[in-house]
Amino acid sequence: MSQSESHDGSVDAPLLQIENLTKVFHIRQGFASQDFHAVDDASIIIDSDKPEIFAVVGESGSGKTTLAKMVLGMESATHGILRYKDRVINDISRKEMKTWFYREVQPVFQDPFAAFSPLKRIDSYLYETAQNYKMVADKKETPRYVNEVLSGVGLTLAEIAGRYPNELSGGQAQRVAIARALITKPSLIVADEPVSMLDASLRMSIVNMFRKLKEENKVSVIYITHDLATAYYTGDRIAVMLRGWIVEMGPTERVLGNPLHPYTQNLKTSIPNIRSDAAWDEKIDLAVIETDEYTRTGCKFAGRCPAVMDICHDNVPPTLMHEGRSVRCFLYDEEVDAAKKKALTPAAV
Amino acid sequence: MGTIIETNNLRAYYITKAYGVERTVKAVDDITLRIQEGEVYGIAGESGCGKSTLLRILLGAYQPPLTVVGGEVIYHLDGEEMNAADMSEEQQRDLKWRTISYIPQGSMHVLNPVRRIRDTFHDFISAHRDVTKKESFNITGEYLRDLGLPEKVMASYPHQLSGGMRQRVTIALATILWPKLIFADEPTTALDVVVQRGVIQMLKDVQQKEGSTLVLITHDIGVHANLADRIGILYAGKLVEEADAKTILENPRHPYTRYLIESLPSLDSREERLAIPGRPPALDRPPSGCRFHERCPLAQEVCKTVEPNLIEIEPKHFTACHVVEEELNVAV
Numbered sequence A: 001m002s003q004s005e006s007h008d009g010s011v012d013a014p015l016l017q018i019e020n021l022t023k024v025f026h027i028r029q030g031f032a033s034q035d036f037h038a039v040d041d042a043s044i045i046i047d048s049d050k051p052e053i054f055a056v057v058g059e060s061g062s063g064k065t066t067l068a069k070m071v072l073g074m075e076s077a078t079h080g081i082l083r084y085k086d087r088v089i090n091d092i093s094r095k096e097m098k099t100w101f102y103r104e105v106q107p108v109f110q111d112p113f114a115a116f117s118p119l120k121r122i123d124s125y126l127y128e129t130a131q132n133y134k135m136v137a138d139k140k141e142t143p144r145y146v147n148e149v150l151s152g153v154g155l156t157l158a159e160i161a162g163r164y165p166n167e168l169s170g171g172q173a174q175r176v177a178i179a180r181a182l183i184t185k186p187s188l189i190v191a192d193e194p195v196s197m198l199d200a201s202l203r204m205s206i207v208n209m210f211r212k213l214k215e216e217n218k219v220s221v222i223y224i225t226h227d228l229a230t231a232y233y234t235g236d237r238i239a240v241m242l243r244g245w246i247v248e249m250g251p252t253e254r255v256l257g258n259p260l261h262p263y264t265q266n267l268k269t270s271i272p273n274i275r276s277d278a279a280w281d282e283k284i285d286l287a288v289i290e291t292d293e294y295t296r297t298g299c300k301f302a303g304r305c306p307a308v309m310d311i312c313h314d315n316v317p318p319t320l321m322h323e324g325r326s327v328r329c330f331l332y333d334e335e336v337d338a339a340k341k342k343a344l345t346p347a348a349v
Numbered sequence B: 001m002g003t004i005i006e007t008n009n010l011r012a013y014y015i016t017k018a019y020g021v022e023r024t025v026k027a028v029d030d031i032t033l034r035i036q037e038g039e040v041y042g043i044a045g046e047s048g049c050g051k052s053t054l055l056r057i058l059l060g061a062y063q064p065p066l067t068v069v070g071g072e073v074i075y076h077l078d079g080e081e082m083n084a085a086d087m088s089e090e091q092q093r094d095l096k097w098r099t100i101s102y103i104p105q106g107s108m109h110v111l112n113p114v115r116r117i118r119d120t121f122h123d124f125i126s127a128h129r130d131v132t133k134k135e136s137f138n139i140t141g142e143y144l145r146d147l148g149l150p151e152k153v154m155a156s157y158p159h160q161l162s163g164g165m166r167q168r169v170t171i172a173l174a175t176i177l178w179p180k181l182i183f184a185d186e187p188t189t190a191l192d193v194v195v196q197r198g199v200i201q202m203l204k205d206v207q208q209k210e211g212s213t214l215v216l217i218t219h220d221i222g223v224h225a226n227l228a229d230r231i232g233i234l235y236a237g238k239l240v241e242e243a244d245a246k247t248i249l250e251n252p253r254h255p256y257t258r259y260l261i262e263s264l265p266s267l268d269s270r271e272e273r274l275a276i277p278g279r280p281p282a283l284d285r286p287p288s289g290c291r292f293h294e295r296c297p298l299a300q301e302v303c304k305t306v307e308p309n310l311i312e313i314e315p316k317h318f319t320a321c322h323v324v325e326e327e328l329n330v331a332v
Helices: A064-071 A094-104 A122-132 A139-152 A170-182 A200-217 A228-234 A252-257 A262-270 A290-294 A310-314 B051-059 B089-095 B117-126 B133-146 B151-155 B163-175 B193-210 B221-227 B245-250 B255-262 B301-305 B322-331
Strands: A016-029 A032-046 A053-057 A079-084 A105-108 A188-192 A220-225 A237-242 A245-251 A319-322 A325-328 B003-018 B021-036 B040-044 B066-077 B080-083 B100-103 B181-185 B213-217 B230-235 B238-244 B311-314 B317-319
Touching: A016 A064, A032 A064, A032 A245, A032 A290, A053 A064, A053 A200, A053 A228, A064 A079, A064 A188, A064 A220, A094 A105, A105 A170, A122 A139, A122 A170, A139 A170, A139 A200, A170 A188, A170 A200, A188 A200, A200 A220, A200 A228, A220 A228, A228 A252, A237 A252, A237 A262, A245 A252, A245 A262, A252 A262, A262 B193, B003 B051, B003 B213, B021 B040, B021 B051, B021 B066, B021 B213, B021 B238, B040 B051, B040 B221, B051 B066, B051 B181, B051 B213, B100 B163, B117 B133, B117 B151, B117 B163, B133 B151, B163 B181, B163 B193, B181 B193, B193 B213, B193 B221, B213 B221, B221 B245, B230 B245, B230 B255, B238 B245, B238 B255, B245 B255, B301 B322, B311 B322
Parallel strands: A053 A220, A053 A237, A105 A188, A188 A220, B040 B213, B040 B230, B100 B181, B181 B213
Antiparallel strands: A016 A032, A016 A079, A237 A245, A245 A325, A319 A325, B003 B021, B003 B066, B066 B080, B230 B238, B238 B317, B311 B317
16 A cells, blocks of 8 residues: 655654644533543654554543544644644645545544444445545446455455445454545554454454554554553553543553553553453552542542552642653652652552 | 252243244253352353343343243242242242342443432332332442442432443442342443453452352453353353353363453463454354354364263363363273
8 A cells, every 4th residue: 555645745744743732621510610621731643654553541531532533633622733744633624634634544433333324235335435535546446446455354345245234243344344444545543442342252353453454554553442451462552541641651562561650550450360360359449420530630540549649639740751651640750759659569560 | 058040951032023034043042050159150252142142031031032932940049949930020020129130231321310329229229118218318328338439429410420430339229139149241341441340349349248149241251250250151042161260261171262262362462362263153043063163173074063062071160062072082
């Protein structure tokens, strides 16, 4: 697949540039209104010359989907920089969104059966996308082209031709959804929880496919998930989100191999491990009311952090570089008195 | 400790007839289970293998087209033996929630969105016991405190709670009358790992406090590993393997169970893991012989024609596989 040149010809611009990106929602309760930072000061750069799988993990309500929507141009940013190939996504005209942007950036959503109309044959989506984006010069060539794309996701046109979505299994439907995204030969796929509706046994086939797409088609993937195991398995880099913040970001092997932020450590120890007898002993605290954590003045994790210090309650921790990844925590701030830091004993880390 | 619920050669089919075309989906086919009092029994399998159908039959909450065509479900409650098929509607209603309870999957759809949590609890308790509002608030408050849920929850509306808290409130609601037998259908699916851990913790607490029996249905082997005492693996409406959790996880014998366990990614390695080839068969025309033979790497001629029996290959470890059976015969 040809890597299409950057729109304005510059080669050095990153594929996706996110800097200090913030999205604020206003919640009104009677006369009171409250600001709600769904994504707060996020910075991510994805290079154009080296395709990668960038995993975004976090619990529900951590701002993962809002981030994805902004990247897809479906939600406008409150402030911060959001550029795709050096173009500000919010400023792209509607026409160009259709003719250029959605050719370059394609989504894959959680529920494949919600993505397709039950009354429409599933192959028609592939034909229509191919024709609307003029992917083939000759209309007669469309089936051949569609078949070619389908073979990339392990399906053939004969298998799905004339079928309705309900006639496909969840895994097959999700593959067709990915094939539909691939029709336009995109450079970036934003996949929002693409495997969480699927059985564990089917997950691997989809996740393996993302790996293959990266290697063979040079497509970068933003892989949003709450499943740490598949994020570790596929992701080259990973960002851990908590209540709108990116609390830890870096190469997957470093971040999940040796997590620094107490929240990441908490996540890691919470993965059910079937290969040991180690069932969880210590109890963990869960958030009670989501908005309480969002509107916290200090660190968002202070309420349930095992290593919480006084400073965490009222001050926002800085994002620091530590051991080859960025981490947003006072524990790694050298200016904070070492005596106050409780030694973290990351069990099973 | 005895058996609390058993099924004998249970067969439950979805039988539909439209425009003269009859279709029978064999969702539960010849399943014999003995679930012991006080244990956590896990049922695992891919979607479409009959897990939820089995649960519906066990709960007695089914209606046509789902029909029990053979076998029986027997409850052993309060020293009495009751055949589920013989019970009147009144008896069933009396049993539900008080003795037999059910934790559903989507907690968002369970709680009434326009009522505070405590009112939902009151509705629930007052349907089974003669209590005033104040009494039921007291019972609820005490129970939630016992389970470590903050009291704040009581006055909240469902949408104000986080997903994990909502699911835990649902569990509290389903268990507040101290049922002896609890069924949970995918209680942690679609929750993230931290919340999942909290929910599992709570299920364990509830189960251990009163020594109730928990039947846990989920496709997530990781959840079974942390909760279940015994695990039964369903494939295409059949029980293909059953043993205690440790044996299933460490020494699975049926090729399908092996696949299920080996395909799970973990943080131990990033080596490529293979998905199970193919897809589960359609149950209106299940494959002949062993239902797994089309996807099985070990399949032999005999597997295509003869249905394997569930045999005890070592004490309390049952597998239905010709290849395993043969190995066993050679060894003897």
